[in-house]
Amino acid sequence: MAAARHRQLWGVFAGPLVWFAHFLASYVTVAVWCARFTSDGGLGAARWALAALTLAAVAGELLIAWRGFKAHRHGFAIDPVHDEATSEERRRFLAFATWLLAGLSLTATVYVALPLWLLTRCG
């Protein structure tokens, strides 16, 4: 019971955590690749690795968003209030927050990944 509740609270942070993992991996990969491995300033294999990582991150965020959306069971409401003093409302509130945060994280992931598509070199 308590464990499930705590899991749902952590679930709220899942979307941003995926964003952060993707962001950090992108930054570290490019930093290490450009400092240690590139010979001509090109991205080479690192670019494909990061593209795959981005796809995984986007898929993860979509999954989190979908789970939140389903658990919320309210369709596309912009701002459902959820202020009843029941466990069901708390559950729906957390699900809605999960889905919103996954959406924001998805946008941020796309923003961070856009340069990979438009730029092909370190410098």
Added chain:
Amino acid sequence: MNDASTGSDEERAAQESRLVAAWRPPRGWRYFSEVNNNSVGLWYILTALCFFLFGGLLAAVMRAQLAVPENELVSASRYAQLFTLHGSVMMFLFAVPIFEALAIQILPQMTGARDLPFPRLSAFGYWCYAIGGVFVCGSIFFDVAPQGGWFMYPPLSTRWQPDLGADVWLLGLSFIEIATLAAAIELIVGVLKCRAPGMRIHLMPLYAWYMLVVAGMIVFAFPPLIVGDVMLELERAFDWPFFDARRGGDPLLWQHLFWIFGHPEVYVIFLPAIALVAMIVPTFAHAPMIGYTWIVLAAVGTGFLSFGLWVHHMFTTGLPRLSLAFFSGASLAVAIPSAVQIFCFIATVLVGRFVASVPMLFVAGALAVFVLGGLTGVMVAMVPFNFQAHDSYFIVAHLHYVLFGGMVLPVLAGIYYYLPLVAGRRLGERAGRRAFWLIFGGFNLAFLPMHLSGLLGMPRRVYTYRADIGLDELNLISTVGAAVLALGFAVFLVDLWLSLRRGGVSPRDPWRAGTLEWLPRLPLHPWGLRSVPQVDTRYPLWDRPALREEVDAGRWYLPDAEEGRRETLLTGAIDAEPLHCLRVGGPSFLPLAAAVFTGGAFILATFHAWTMSAVCAALALIVVVAWLWTGTARPPEKPAKHVGRGLVLPLYAAGTGAPGWWGMCITMLADASAFAALVFGYFYYWTIDEGFLDRAVQGTGAGCAGAAAAAMLGAWASVLCAARVNRHGHAGRGRLLLGMAALGSAIAAGCALAVPASAGLAPAAHVYDAMVWLVAGWIALHVAVGLLMVLYCLARSAARLLTPVYDADLRNTALYWHFALGQGLAALAMLALFPANA
């Protein structure tokens, strides 16, 4: 039901007098032993405002110097002291502390708690802050103020400024950063565990959500700076070459560590101020906040995204363009949650029946200023424009718009709004409007032209500028604006002073607000609410008009203090079901003494008085042990008590139920963040590889690392077994195992230090050596702390204060050892295996 509501008037009066007795602040000079959040919060607020005034005066001198070109009012080095202290004071001594101050003061009222879970820790934090702040500020009067900028970039701050200034900054402020971490831990546990019964996580006031996010950010953002501070001070004091390029170091690593802290710091300042706005707007719109979940999304989202922005302070350092682009993208993304918050506030006003007021005037001004600062923030996030704007007056304008609109004006709104609660008095309406227009007008007059001076070529941190580059008029306008701004603050301060002395006494709930903090009688008693009600809506005062009377009559929880102890309810983190009755610490001089000795240790180290500093550190440790010994986890006189309405709650919590356990968990998260910064540094030096690899392949003491790992494993296993057998009633065997754990940890600490020693590494020779010594020292320090905790438990067990039933200390120690083992093994593996075999 034997609930308190059935009591007679006399009985109620007797209950109230017992509450008064338990919570009464000490009188006379002993007043400063008080630890209750209402007293400490008030000291904190007043001190922070004093530092704000001081920082503002420094800025006024700078503006006077820049009024005309080629002015000679202050010298170049004095000017450097002024801008270094102005930035440091405003960031470390005003912006962050005022948020902690307000949170300590009003968060417990909002969540219906009697106090924060660790009041003595708040007091300790306050005294650290006051001592450290006075030390740092005082330095300018002895001409030893730091002058490396608030960012303290090496190598300017290491080799080229050998005077005391940088040490004052590093040690004086590190000490405050530790206090800030303490406050963050307290606020997280306060929000999660000390809410009124029934105040589920989706019913919390938005302020509590913001505090949760901000305190969480502090836990992750401040430790990297503390690690950086340690490295910089080691370089200054002992010549360990972390940032010296000639010996494999790199000045850029400091910039990474500083801004990994520094950018989240901006949001650590901004979010609590917006939290105030989120409380003020619904009150004056007379409507619940539209988009409660959206605001939670915005707060949490901003909290995360703010950790992906740090390099946008380093766009001109020459990092790969692609790296810059990642941070540019993240910097744009963070604008979305800010927009969400602003539109939630506007939407709430549109839906409600808006009433104009002085706090709302400040909120409106904040909106105008902050939105402009946010838009220029998006502009400087674009790399090509950043190349021009960076380190120019455009940035000075941008950051002041963000901080003034996102922090100073909302805090002023908060002061106008919350003064009745804090001091029982209201500020003047007319004076408030005058102060607002002077502050708002003066601010814009001072800072709007700076956008242009920057683009016209005025760099930051220049003590003067030439007359022939078209900056004269713009600078003079800025100085005039600064004078108007100062006048506005003078009006505000006079109004504050007069209102506190003889202003109108505030009626109860003067703004007809909906949230719990406005429920108690004014002026506020230290215990807050007469009894702690069950909460089942976001705006209980609007939704349940009868609540006030029920609470006043003591018909809810904890209406009494039968044992004369200070008590508050401990509830579940998610659904706020009552779990325990927590006894919090009462007045004590121990936190003050601990702060004085900790301060002494840091301040004496500034002057390289190492012996005296070590003595102070030892005294601080003794005082802290005495404080823990006398104040925490004491077996109660009875296992449980009635807290009203027939509810019986246990008086002792151990393991996951105990606030101390939560505090330990959060402390370890902060510690893990610091460790991550260390690991980042280690690998960073590997990527730049100025001789790092060559020195590393010569090998580190792998044998010693293995021995240290084995000893740590042994100590860890012994602590775990000790906790288990103690719980099964075998206290004697538990003590034996604890003795073994102590022995194991002593061996582990020695072996950890033998890793670099046996390999003959000399920390001043090369950054690789220095880094290995630092990591080994880090492991040894953690094992030593574990040793102290084991010895403490051993003593507690011998004194029968740690029993098979009441074993919170031992369970916390076991928790710590899980963490210390994981971190220690990772660190040892890194030293022994990487990059020697790579």
Added chain:
Amino acid sequence: MAAPKRVSQSLRNAGVAGCASIALCLGGCRDTPASSFVAASAEAGAALSLFYTMAAVGTLLWLAVIGLAIYATWIRPGPHAAQGVRLLLFGGGVALPTVVLTALLVYGLSMPMPLEARRPDLRIEITGERWWWRVRYLDDAGHGVELANELRLPLDRHAGLALRSAEVIHSLWIPALGGKRDLLPGRVNHIGVTPTRPGLYRGTCAEYCGDGHANMGLVVEVMPAAEFDAWLAGQREDAAGPMTAAAARGAAVFLRHGCPLCHTVRGTAARGRTGPDLTHLGARHTLAAGLLPVDAPSIARWLTHPDRLKPGTLMPRFELPPPELEDLAHYLAALR
């Protein structure tokens, strides 16, 4: 100090020019040589267009948000239906910023980057010193001709600049060429510029670097390629011998008072490396990193109290008898 007079004068100007300079910033004051409203290269021009675009869109957004807030508070239309307001929340708080920011990000990523290094036609090394700029023009063999606080660039050729620092961090900011880049101890930052507009521009240090930070200027002159080549050839020459008797006496003073310990005058015994190379000092635009004009009186002022003109400077003060001072200043000003 004539500060009071200057204050009153500036105050008078402020009234008129103050408001005017904000309103007319795009007109009146944009052509000062330190301004970033002047673009002397294509990339700097693109960055300036980016700024104008963002400033225009930003102003519109600001007006829209503030207008909405004023509507909600001052005009007080009475309670609105929550459902419509929620649409506004989504449209204004989520949809609008996402669209605008995405467009901006793509715009920023696809535009040419100022200061990006390509294969250079000309190699220059700039070292940040406390507190001046050591500028070396390198030939193909890596040998260089050294000058100080002055960067001359040929029109339409790509100059590659290698930025270094020996001591503290500096940042070279030349607004007309599109921005700044840091000079970091232990690292070399490579930047490149292709100037497309001849003229005189100013640069400065943008990263706080100690007491001399405010007085660490640089003059940039973009000149036609042929003119540049002639100039560089002239710079490669050693200093001509003293032409006048005063200059000859000055040269002797220069050698006698220890100046060669820090300064080089090629073609003489002076080979110091600590301070700026003075071989062709008289042909430069400024003295002491953008602080003074190069003429004998200014040089004499500088020699007498360098620390007052430029606090923190490592240049020591020389208290010479007036005739010797005049000769020395004359000699230095004549090093063309």
